[in-house]
Amino acid sequence: MRFSGTDNYVATRDLTLAVNAAITLQRPLLIKGEPGTGKTMLAEEVAAALGLPLFQWHIKSTTKAQQGLYEYDAVSRLRDSQLGEARVADIGSYIVKGVLWQAFECETPSVVLIDEIDKADIEFPNDLLRELDRMEFFVYETRQNVRARHRPAVFITSNNEKELPDAFLRRCFFHYIRFPDKETMKRIVDVHFPGLKPALLREALEVFFDLREIPGLKKKPSTSELLDWLKLLLAEDIPPEVLRSKDQKAAIPPLHGALLKNEQDVHLFERLIFMARHNR
Numbered sequence: 137m138r139f140s141g142t143d144n145y146v147a148t149r150d151l152t153l154a155v156n157a158a159i160t161l162q163r164p165l166l167i168k169g170e171p172g173t174g175k176t177m178l179a180e181e182v183a184a185a186l187g188l189p190l191f192q193w194h195i196k197s198t199t200k201a202q203q204g205l206y207e208y209d210a211v212s213r214l215r216d217s218q219l220g221e222a223r224v225a226d227i228g229s230y231i232v233k234g235v236l237w238q239a240f241e242c243e244t245p246s247v248v249l250i251d252e253i254d255k256a257d258i259e260f261p262n263d264l265l266r267e268l269d270r271m272e273f274f275v276y277e278t279r280q281n282v283r284a285r286h287r288p289a290v291f292i293t294s295n296n297e298k299e300l301p302d303a304f305l306r307r308c309f310f311h312y313i314r315f316p317d318k319e320t321m322k323r324i325v326d327v328h329f330p331g332l333k334p335a336l337l338r339e340a341l342e343v344f345f346d347l348r349e350i351p352g353l354k355k356k357p358s359t360s361e362l363l364d365w366l367k368l369l370l371a372e373d374i375p376p377e378v379l380r381s382k383d384q385k386a387a388i389p390p391l392h393g394a395l396l397k398n399e400q401d402v403h404l405f406e407r408l409i410f411m412a413r414h415n416r
Contacts, residue, residue, distance in 0.1 A: 137159055137186050137188075137245070137289070138156050138159075139152055139155045139156055139159070139182050139185055139186065140152055140185075141181075141185075142181045142184060142185045143327070144181060144184075144327060145174065145177060145178070145181035145327075146320065146323045146324045146327060147178075147181075148316075148320065150311070150314075151178070151311065151313060154309065154311035155178070155182060155311075157309055158289070158309040159289050161309055162287050163290075163307060163308055163309045164250075164268055164290035164291070164292050164307065164308045164309070165289075165290065165291050165292065165308065165309050165310075165311060166292045166293075166294065166300075166305070166308040166309065166310045166311070167291065167292065167293050167294070167311055167313060168293075168294050168295070168296055168310075168311075168313070169312055169313030169314070169315075170313075170315055170356070171295055171358055172358025172359050172361060173315060173316075173358065173359055174313065174359065175293040175313060176249065176251050176293055179192075179247055179248075179249035179251075179291035180249070182247055182289065182291070183246075183247040186247070188244065188245055188246050188247050188289070189239075189242055189244065189246040189247070190246070190247045190248075190249065191235045191236075191238055191239045191242075191246060191247070191248045191249070191288070192235070192248075192249045192251065193234075193235040193236075193248070193249065193250050193251065194251045195250065195251060195252050195253055195255045195256045195260070196255060196256070197255050197256065197257075199255070199256050199260070200256075200257075200260070200263075201256075201259075201260050201263030201264045201267075202234075202263070203234055204235050204236045204250070204264065204267075205234045205236055205237055205267065205273050205275075205282075206231050206232060206233055206234050206237050206275060207231075207232045207234065208227075208230060208231055208232075208277050209230040209231075209232060210230070212230055213227070213229075213230045227277050227278060228277075230277075231275065231277060231278065235248065236248065236267060236273075237273075237282055239284070239288045240271065240272075240282055240283065240284040240285065240288075241282070241284075241285060242285065242286065242288070243285065244286060245286040245287070245288065245289070246286070246288045246289070247288060247289045247290075247291065248289070248290045248291065249291050249292075249293070250290065250291070250292045250293070251293050252293055252294065252295060253292050253293065253294050253300070254294040254295055254296060254297040254298045254300065255297060258298060258301075261300050261301055261304035262301050262303060262304060264304075265303060265304060265307065268290060268307065269307055271284035271287050271288075272284065292308065315348075315359075316359060318341055318345065321341060321359070321362070322337065322341070324363075325341075325362070325363070325366065328363050329363075329366055329367075329370070332366070332370075333376065335376040335380075336366075336369065336374075336375075336376045336379075337366075338376070339376045339379035339380045340362075340365070340366060340369065340379060342379070343379055343389050344357060344362050344395070347389070347395055347396070347405075350404065350405065350408065352404055353401050353404065354398055354400050354401050354404075355396075355397055355398060355401060357395040357396070357397075361394055361395055361397070362395070364394045365391060365394040365395050368391045368394055369390070372390075372391065374390055374391070378390060387409065388402075388405060388406065388409060392405075
């Protein structure tokens with residue numbers, strides 16, 4: 137199995153090498169990078185490109201590692217026992233299979249996405265060490281051992297909200313998705329907006345990358361936000377001349393709410409505009 141990108145996902149050479157290295161080593165691929173750089177989409181596109189089933193586990197602050205394996209619904213069993221249900225004798229009827237169990241019993245190789253692992257408790261990664269390493273786990277309620285029929289390709293994303301344990305990191309292949317340069321960004325935009333007028337793309341990228349270079353910006357606009365902005369520019373039929381005007385650097389961009397996502401950054405940009413006008 138080798139990944140080389142798809143028509144819907146522009147993968148750099150470094151990224152494709154990382155994906156294929158993780159598959160060869162049979163280790164989870166830990167992906168970090170700015171929000172909006174396509175970390176989650178990568179697993180989806182790898183599964184599509186290789187024709188493999190995809191199992192997604194989106195992590196929340198309350199998620200426990202056990203939920204990825206299975207959950208025992210003791211409440212339902214108690215209720216059924218009070219109602220005299222016949223199935224109460226079969227404890228397996230109250231076992232809910234998690235994402236990893238579903239992937240382990242899949243008839244073919246598969247792709248597993250563990251998305252935003254850093255949102256969970258600090259012990260969450262350590263609680264999955266053995267299962268991800270050996271690709272098996274024990275179900276205490278039914279006294280059965282679940283072992284993967286085929287070792288899935290595991291993709292783990294992190295936004296760096298928490299440091300991950302060293303023992304967990306040792307078992308992963310790591311890749312940091314660098315923010316795309318202008319040429320790569322042009323290729324990404326072309327995938328989503330084929331036939332976009334070169335003049336509009338050129339001016340929009342100038343505004344976008346200028347915004348990202350503003351010192352002190354709390355949240356830099358991401359790739360996904362650039363795509364949203366371009367979609368709005370097209371919908372509102374904003375001409376390139378508006379972005380190219382002499383006052384471009386002394387005016388807030390049209391539809392800037394797609395790029396700047398908090399009041400601090402908007403106020404910072406407005407102060408910079410005021411200073412630029414004052415120094416003329």
